[in-house]
Amino acid sequence: xxxxxxxxxxxxxxxxxxxxxxxxxxxxxxxxxxxxxxxxxxxxxxxxxxxxxxxxxxxxxxxxxxxxxxxxxxxxxxxxxxxxxxxxxxxxxxxxxxxxxxxxxxxxxxxxxxxxxxxxxxxxxxxxxxxxxxxxxxxxxxxxxxxxxxxxxxxxxxxxxxxxxxxxxxxxxxxxxxxxxxxxxxxxxxxxxxxxxxxxxxxxxxxxxxxxxxxxxxxxxxxxxxxxxxxxxxxxxxxxxxxxxxxx
Amino acid sequence: xxxxxxxxxxxxxxxxxxxxxxxxxxxxxxxxxxxxxxxxxxxxxxxxxxxxxxxxxxxxxxxxxxxxxxxxxxxxxxxxxxxxxxxxxxxxxxxxxxxxxxxxxxxxxxxxxxxxxxxxxxxxxxxxxxxxxxxxxxxxxxxxxxxxxxxxxxxxxxxxxxxxxxxxxxxxxxxxxxxxxxxxxxxxxxxxxxxxxxxxxxxxxxxxxxxxxxxxxxxxxxxxxxxxxxxxxxxxxxxxxxxxxxxx
DNA sequence: TGGACGCTTTGACCCATATCAATGCCGGAC
DNA sequence: GTCCGGCATTGATATGGGTCAAAGCGTCCA
Numbered sequence: 001x002x003x004x005x006x007x008x009x010x011x012x013x014x015x016x017x018x019x020x021x022x023x024x025x026x027x028x029x030x031x032x033x034x035x036x037x038x039x040x041x042x043x044x045x046x047x048x049x050x051x052x053x054x055x056x057x058x059x060x061x062x063x064x065x066x067x068x069x070x071x072x073x074x075x076x077x078x079x080x081x082x083x084x085x086x087x088x089x090x091x092x093x094x095x096x097x098x099x100x101x102x103x104x105x106x107x108x109x110x111x112x113x114x115x116x117x118x119x120x121x122x123x124x125x126x127x128x129x130x131x132x133x134x135x136x137x138x139x140x141x142x143x144x145x146x147x148x149x150x151x152x153x154x155x156x157x158x159x160x161x162x163x164x165x166x167x168x169x170x171x172x173x174x175x176x177x178x179x180x181x182x183x184x185x186x187x188x189x190x191x192x193x194x195x196x197x198x199x200x201x202x203x204x205x206x207x208x209x210x211x212x213x214x215x216x217x218x219x220x221x222x223x224x225x226x227x228x229x230x231x232x233x234x235x236x237x238x239x240x241x242x243x244x245x246x247x248x
Numbered sequence: 249x250x251x252x253x254x255x256x257x258x259x260x261x262x263x264x265x266x267x268x269x270x271x272x273x274x275x276x277x278x279x280x281x282x283x284x285x286x287x288x289x290x291x292x293x294x295x296x297x298x299x300x301x302x303x304x305x306x307x308x309x310x311x312x313x314x315x316x317x318x319x320x321x322x323x324x325x326x327x328x329x330x331x332x333x334x335x336x337x338x339x340x341x342x343x344x345x346x347x348x349x350x351x352x353x354x355x356x357x358x359x360x361x362x363x364x365x366x367x368x369x370x371x372x373x374x375x376x377x378x379x380x381x382x383x384x385x386x387x388x389x390x391x392x393x394x395x396x397x398x399x400x401x402x403x404x405x406x407x408x409x410x411x412x413x414x415x416x417x418x419x420x421x422x423x424x425x426x427x428x429x430x431x432x433x434x435x436x437x438x439x440x441x442x443x444x445x446x447x448x449x450x451x452x453x454x455x456x457x458x459x460x461x462x463x464x465x466x467x468x469x470x471x472x473x474x475x476x477x478x479x480x481x482x483x484x485x486x487x488x489x490x491x492x493x494x495x496x
Numbered sequence: 497t498g499g500a501c502g503c504t505t506t507g508a509c510c511c512a513t514a515t516c517a518a519t520g521c522c523g524g525a526c
Numbered sequence: 527g528t529c530c531g532g533c534a535t536t537g538a539t540a541t542g543g544g545t546c547a548a549a550g551c552g553t554c555c556a
Contacts, residue, residue: 085410087495093410107399114406143391150398151355157405158362162333162341164412165456169543200504208413213543215505231552247335417513448534458514463535479522 047135053126063104063116063124070112073132074104079122080197083114084205094206095157097180097198100187106149108133119198164208172207173217174245177227177234195233295383301374311352311364311372318360321380322352327370328445331362332453342454343405345428345446348435354397356381367446412456415495420455421465422493425475425482443481 054077057063063074066085081098095114098104104116108129136142163172181194196203200211207214218234221227226242228235236242303322305311311322314333329346343362346352352364356377384390411420429442444451448459455462466482469475474490476483484490 085406091414093413095406095409109399113403140388140391143388147395147398150395151357154402154405155361157402158333158343161343161408161412164409165341166339210544461513
């Protein structure tokens with residue numbers, strides 16, 4: 001199983017949590033893990049330090065396959081990862097994109113429930129699942145936090161079900177753009193420029209559409225001056241219009 | 249938030265766990281909670297006893313609404329509950345059906361993420377969320393178990409995304425029937441007779457189809473001798489054919 | 497500098513599923 | 527019984543989005 005959604009979501013506001021004790025090059029992941037798990041003692045952070053390990057993947061590399069034994073927990077620190085399930089005939093459903101700060105494998109099950117592939121080149125912090133498990137065991141506040149996190153994940157999955165089952169192509173694309181904007185906003189500058197590092201095929205497989213429909217929908221939105229399509233992204237001109245389409 | 253899926257799934261086999269200490273009429277829920285949470289001490293079971301409370305709902309009654317403050321955790325002991333999200337214009341996505349043995353509100357978040365309505369008349373065991381929470385706190389093995397459960401839930405949700413986004417009407421209906429059969433099998437007799445207490449509209453809203461398409465698909469399956477449609481249910485004639493359609 | 501490859505856009509057409517509209521069927525009220 | 531109301535089925539038709547096919551358009555590399 002794989003949890004991969006906004007860690008920042010359950011972090012009570014941003015803060016500078018560099019604790020000045022780094023023993024390897026992986027400050028970022030420690031900071032983010034901190035925010036997921038709630039306050040940790042310096043000693044606990046040091047222990048996490050020792051468990052973490054930086055790893056890089058080129059674009060298109062597979063971090064892990066669906067059904068594989070889950071040996072690791074990852075924290076994405078740079079780049080984007082796609083998480084998906086496939087049908088035997090090749091049809092694919094992307095169930096989520098992991099952005100910097102997101103975790104993979106936090107469900108701590110013994111097998112991964114989805115496959116994970118680098119969309120762009122990706123840098124992660126890796127933890128051994130076994131070590132992470134024993135680290136977490138005996139820290140009930142941390143377990144509680146993890147469970148809350150799981151509930152949040154499930155809620156997002158259910159939103160996505162509503163989108164896949166009951167929304168039109170326009171609504172799907174609008175919701176996708178707004179959602180991405182919000183998530184980028186959390187990790188960097190909140191901007192009307194939304195990068196789209198993933199391909200149209202990825203977007204289509206995320207929204208339950210075809211590549212052509214995604215493309216046509218974007219040009220339609222562009223024609224009605226709701227967005228501007230730029231290289232590798234989109235500029236939102238009327239978030240109001242998008243909100244209206246996404247129809248919360 | 250709401251977790252509502254096969255509790256039996258994570259129970260290591262059925263067993264008769266009546267512990268002979270019941271102080272109210274709710275043996276069933278204790279048995280099932282036991283199976284979710286792993287071995288508990290008799291004293292712990294007694295404590296749960298005191299927290300539980302039987303409640304009945306007639307068909308169509310709402311157990312709780314989406315976004316409402318989550319005051320309770322439920323364990324369904326009789327009947328079927330539908331869990332859904334709605335769009336402002338009335339479009340509805342059912343994200344799951346809760347059968348006897350399933351839990352509602354196990355995510356323990358402060359608000360329910362979906363609405364829950366009785367499909368049939370329903371009997372539940374109710375626990376106060378606050379009491380359940382303090383009961384669970386300080387029982388790390390139980391927290392671990394709960395977290396595993398959450399991961400399983402998420403995995404099911406992701407399967408449903410694949411179904412909603414990438415499967416045809418035939419495949420959706422076939423997968424739905426097989427899935428229901430498997431779940432009934434866990435709580436009673438594994439049979440080729442699959443009860444369908446929910447309406448066609450419910451099935452449609454679960455599969456992202458219309459009522460007419462569900463009806464047509466069932467008659468099509470009946471014409472090709474894959475199933476027989478009977479009052480309030482379906483008899484499966486060729487699970488092979490259904491498996492083939494569901495295309496694991 | 498060009499051409500080849502991968503991705504995106506655009507166009508024309510089609511089909512699976514939605515929509516609209518009867519009709520059928522059953523169970524409860526009286 | 528029979529009337530009524532709520533589902534389910536079936537048929538006719540429409541359409542959103544899929545499919546197939548052909549250009550665009552960068553970018554990388556020779």
